[in-house]
Amino acid sequence: MDLPLVLVVDDEVRSLESLRRTLDQDFEVLTTTDINAAAHLLEDNDVQVILCDQRMPEKSGVEFLKEVKERWPDVVRMIISGYTDAHDIIDGINDAGIFQYITKPWHPDNLILALKAACRLSALQRENELLAVELRMAPDAAGNVIKKRREGLRKSCSFDDGIIRAPGSPMDEVCKSLSDIAPYSLSVILHGSSGTGKELAARALHYGSPRWERPFVVENCGALPDELLESELFGHRKGAFTGAVADHTGLFERADGGTVFLDEIGETSAAFQVKLLRVLQEGEIRPLGSTRTRKVDVRVVAATNKDLEEEVKAKRFRADLFYRLAGMIVKLPDLKDRPSDLPLLIDSILTNAMEAMDKPVKGVSDEAMEYLIAYSWPGNVRELQNEVHRMLVRGKPDRWLDVDTLSTHFLQAGTNGARQTPMSESDADFESTLSGSLKDRVEALEAKVISDALIEHRWNKSKVARQLGLSRVGLRSKLDRYGLENVHPISRRAPN
Structure with a gap:
């Protein structure tokens, strides 16, 4: 299956290379630091999406994309910038027909999702053009479609x-x-x-x-x-x-x-x-x-x-x-008041995301589902969509989406009752343990630092040991001492 062709225009070489490394697994990527070269690339290639930096030496990204709109109207246009000037955004929407305005610093997962949405829009535009041709050639058949x-x-x-x-x-x-x-x-x-x-x-x-x-x-x-x-x-x-x-x-x-x-x-x-x-x-x-x-x-x-x-x-x-x-x-x-709906919603969102990203997985594991159901979802269904998309990006094809694909704050929140452990205690709960002798207080603080590091690195003990300046043996000893060795294990089991 051919990958969508994306053109990235940025005059900063390091930024351009960073964008290429982020995108080249999901897209065929053309890059250039020069607007004139970008115009030649658009002439010679069937580009679906252009991602252009706003601050360019020759002219602004909005000015260039306005030209792109006139010469290559089917190319979906996106701006990336570290400056969120309202005038630039309005000009981009009104004059250049910008599909999306990406702000720096950008998150790789969010950037990939935005470009996939842009590529989907390009594909739909082409389908509509074909449908319009069909309508002219065979109006009755097209009307039925x-x-x-x-x-x-x-x-x-x-x-x-x-x-x-x-x-x-x-x-x-x-x-x-x-x-x-x-x-x-x-x-x-x-x-x-x-x-x-x-x-x-x-x-x-x-x-x-x-x-x-x-x-x-x-x-x-x-x-x-x-x-x-x-x-x-x-x-x-x-x-x-x-x-x-x-x-x-x-x-x-x-x-x-x-x-x-x-x-x-x-x-x-x-x-x-x-x-x-x-x-x-x-x-x-x-x-x-x-x-x-x-x-x-x-x-x-x-x-x-x-x-x-x-x-x-x-x-x-x-x-x-x-x-x-x-x-x-x-x-x-609110979504927190619909716990019985969550598995069905997650399954529907994941099915659509797998199709959009062309990345099949087996589903969400029981272990990960427990965390998702226990979460309060202040952002409701929109937050749920974002998290499922992130899980799919982090997961491996044809595998279960397990706890290691969840965002850190889900692990910190834990689940109701069964998973209330030292790792999910509030700061107030932690402070209440700081009593007794100096030795007891130091050990309580050490246990908290280690548990926070485990959550941050999703129980990757090598990374935790490096961050804390410990050997693997030293870390294992402290995990045993504080009863953290088997707390919140990342299960690899699939749903029953």
């Missing part, structure tokens, strides 16, 4: 197949509420912590409604300032503001007949809330810079991690907009 794909998408987003859960899951009540209201055009507020799956629930609501054949569009209201947010949702006319070089159709107009999902609605300003309220009341939009209004028929699903009723009481959110949006309020539970 599109219909089947849409029906498949609808099934994958259904309450039964799209929202993964075990029997008796807290998500059962959520799905029942959404299913009951799906046929009607009432607005809905989805309330839940970040990463609980509010967008997935909104998609299930859309595809379970009579609007399912019309567009479903998404906008994160907390990510843009008012003017840009208004432009994205309602559109603008050429010349409406600096940078408006052409007419722009807003998401409300694009989604006519369908559903608009407004994420992080609680982050909007009072001024924008007034404009959104008018649109919802009148059922019409007026693009920025235009004197004419346009009728739209959309269903609005809003999401927030804030308690909007409390925000209304505190006068941070308009009461009239809240009641316009709150046709129904559905609360999504």
Whole structure:
């Protein structure tokens, strides 16, 4: 199987070599320190993704990628930079069509995942081009293909197949509420912590409604300032503001007949809330810079991690907009409240990740699963996805993903009850042991240092011994003395 071709452009040789070493196992990598040479490489090679440093001597990365967009629009464009200037990011998104902005210092696992996503986007773009050709050549056959794909998408987003859960899951009540209201055009507020799956629930609501054949569009209201947010949702006319070089159709107009999902609605300003309220009341939009209004028929699903009723009481959110949006309020539970769902979610995420990374493994071992189930998951499903992806990157093909593939903080957290050992005690618990004679206190401190080092190096005793300046024999002696030899062993067993 051919590897995706990635072009990396960076004027710093050491940085370029570091990127090459990180990427060359998963991609075919071309590198250059010169923008002009990069243009020649794009002419001569079928590059799928370009990763360009922002600070280049000839011109900025955004300026170069703007040229790439014009000459090679099918190449997915990414920027890497140690400077997170908001103006650069906005220019990159608007002018150069940047897919992702990678900040330095970058983490190898995250960089690989971002590039794999970019390569997947490139592949999808090419599939769509072929489908467009097929549509022109054989419209009836192509129409059937599109219909089947849409029906498949609808099934994958259904309450039964799209929202993964075990029997008796807290998500059962959520799905029942959404299913009951799906046929009607009432607005809905989805309330839940970040990463609980509010967008997935909104998609299930859309595809379970009579609007399912019309567009479903998404906008994160907390990510843009008012003017840009208004432009994205309602559109603008050429010349409406600096940078408006052409007419722009807003998401409300694009989604006519369908559903608009407004994420992080609680982050909007009072001024924008007034404009959104008018649109919802009148059922019409007026693009920025235009004197004419346009009728739209959309269903609005809003999401927030804030308690909007409390925000209304505190006068941070308009009461009239809240009641316009709150046709129904559905609360999504945190992942820590769904322990029975975790094995099914992990299996689904891992299956998709194996396909995306082309890296098959046998699954997650019982030992590692215990740690994952015991964890509190403050980042919810999004954090779970990231951890499963990291485990797959660290794991070996055709093997079980075991405890040694887990991130360190999972090992430090331990599991409830059975695994509460000196290695997972809190600092307060540790301090309570520092009593008695000087010898007792020194030994308690020594045991803590050794146990922390074991966790950090995932029980690789050679690395622990080197870090602590001990011989293997000396380390083994101390492990025996403090009862650490058989604490938290990294099991190699597979699930039963």
